[in-house]
Structure formats: C-alpha cells, structure tokens
Amino acid sequence: xxxxxxxxxxxxxxxxxxxxxxxxxxxxxxxxxxxxxxxxxxxxxxxxxxxxxxxxxxxxxxxxxxxxxxxxxxxxxxxxxxxxxxxxxxxxxxxxxxxxxxxxxxxxxx
Amino acid sequence: xxxxxxxxxxxxxxxxxxxxxxxxxxxxxxxxxxxxxxxxxxxxxxxxxxxxxxxxxxxxxxxxxxxxxxxxxxxxxxxxxxxxxxxxxxxxxxxxxxxxxxxxxxxxxxxxxxxx
Numbered sequence: 001x002x003x004x005x006x007x008x009x010x011x012x013x014x015x016x017x018x019x020x021x022x023x024x025x026x027x028x029x030x031x032x033x034x035x036x037x038x039x040x041x042x043x044x045x046x047x048x049x050x051x052x053x054x055x056x057x058x059x060x061x062x063x064x065x066x067x068x069x070x071x072x073x074x075x076x077x078x079x080x081x082x083x084x085x086x087x088x089x090x091x092x093x094x095x096x097x098x099x100x101x102x103x104x105x106x107x108x109x110x
Numbered sequence: 111x112x113x114x115x116x117x118x119x120x121x122x123x124x125x126x127x128x129x130x131x132x133x134x135x136x137x138x139x140x141x142x143x144x145x146x147x148x149x150x151x152x153x154x155x156x157x158x159x160x161x162x163x164x165x166x167x168x169x170x171x172x173x174x175x176x177x178x179x180x181x182x183x184x185x186x187x188x189x190x191x192x193x194x195x196x197x198x199x200x201x202x203x204x205x206x207x208x209x210x211x212x213x214x215x216x217x218x219x220x221x222x223x224x225x226x
Binding site: 043088101103 | 114143145151155158166199201203213215216218219220
C-alpha cells in the first residue's frame with residue numbers, strides 16, 4: 001500500500017496566517033488525496049491531485065505534488081479559526097488500500 | 111442514502127462482551143473500508159470489501175475481529191470478547207470502486223467504542 005505520512009504533527013498559527021503541511025509517500029501513485037477530520041469523527045475529502053499534475057487550487061487550498069521527491073504539500077491561505085482540524089493525506093496507486101498517517105493537527109487561534 | 115451511515119455512534123461495553131458495528135455505505139458504492147483510530151493516532155486499516163468479498167483482511171488485529179458484507183451494501187464489523195485495547199473510533203468509508211481503486215473515499219461519522 002502507498003503510505004501517506006504527514007509533517008509536521010502539530011501546527012499552531014494565528015488567524016489570517018497561512019498554514020503549510022507536508023506529506024511523503026513511498027511508491028508510485030495515480031493520485032494523492034487530502035482529507036480533513038474534525039474532533040476525531042469522519043474524514044472529509046478536500047482535494048485530489050493526479051500524478052500528472054503539479055499544482056491544484058480549490059478556494060483557499062493549494063496543493064502541490066512532486067513525484068520525483070514523492071511528496072505533496074497542502075497550503076491553506078488566510079486561515080480561519082474554523083480551519084482548526086486534523087489533516088491527512090492518502091497516496092493512491094495500484095493498491096486498493098489507501099493508507100493514512102497520523103495527520104497534522106492544525107490549531108488556528110482567533 | 112445521502113452519505114455513509116454508521117451505528118451506533120457510541121457504544122460502551124464491558125470487557126469480554128461482543129459488539130457489532132454497522133456501516134451503511136452510499137448506494138452504488140462497491141468498495142467499502144473499515145478503519146480504526148485510537149485517541150490521537152492515525153487511521154489503522156482493518157479490512158476492505160469489493161462487493162461482498164473481502165480481498166484484503168490483512169489489517170484485522172486478531173481472530174476476535176470479523177466483518178461481513180451482504181447484498182453488496184451493509185457491512186457489519188464484529189468484535190468478540192472485547193478488550194480494553196479495542197477502545198477506539200471505528201470508521202467506515204465507501205468508494206465507487208472505479209478508477210482503478212483510486213477514487214475519493216466517503217467516510218461515516220464513526221462508531222466510538224469504549225470497553226470498560
């Protein structure tokens with residue numbers, strides 16, 4: 001399975017600042033997906049970037065993918081207190097099993 | 111239904127009892143996944159279904175854990191003789207199963223299990 005490991009484990013910022021979190025994986029992929037989790041409940045899909053894409057935007061989210069380094073980054077611009085959550089990546093490839101790391105816990109202070 | 115539905119949302123049980131957790135995936139989704147998340151930890155893969163068959167059971171932590179899926183829809187995760195270390199949030203997700211298994215996962219809200 002393709003491993004997704006997020007970094008840093010925790011991130012604390014002020015409202016209005018940008019938040020950047022990173023993801024590393026081990027094998028070739030078809031796409032990489034980012035998810036958000038509030039308060040230990042279900043994960044919500046945020047954005048998917050395909051292996052032939054280098055950058056993708058969705059609202060205040062910007063995702064980059066570097067397949068040569070097997071890494072991705074998620075940037076949240078102009079953060080809000082409501083962005084406080086845990087963020088996970090899942091690297092999807094030939095395996096049908098998406099694996100998730102421990103996530104990045106983001107706290108945005110008002 | 112509109113989303114993935116899991117029940118119960120919370121379950122408190124005594125050590126040694128059996129529990130059943132239910133997942134009702136999005137209609138038409140052929141792929142179904144069970145994960146476990148302990149407090150402050152990542153998601154631990156348990157089992158994957160494609161239709162009614164389970165090609166990958168590698169994540170089930172012991173033979174006390176079993177799961178089935180019937181009619182290509184509802185799945186039940188059963189934990190026998192529960193132990194305190196089984197306490198966790200059990201998450202179910204479904205997917206269309208298309209795109210070579212690389213599609214988006216839709217998660218339920220989870221079942222929080224507490225074993226006393």
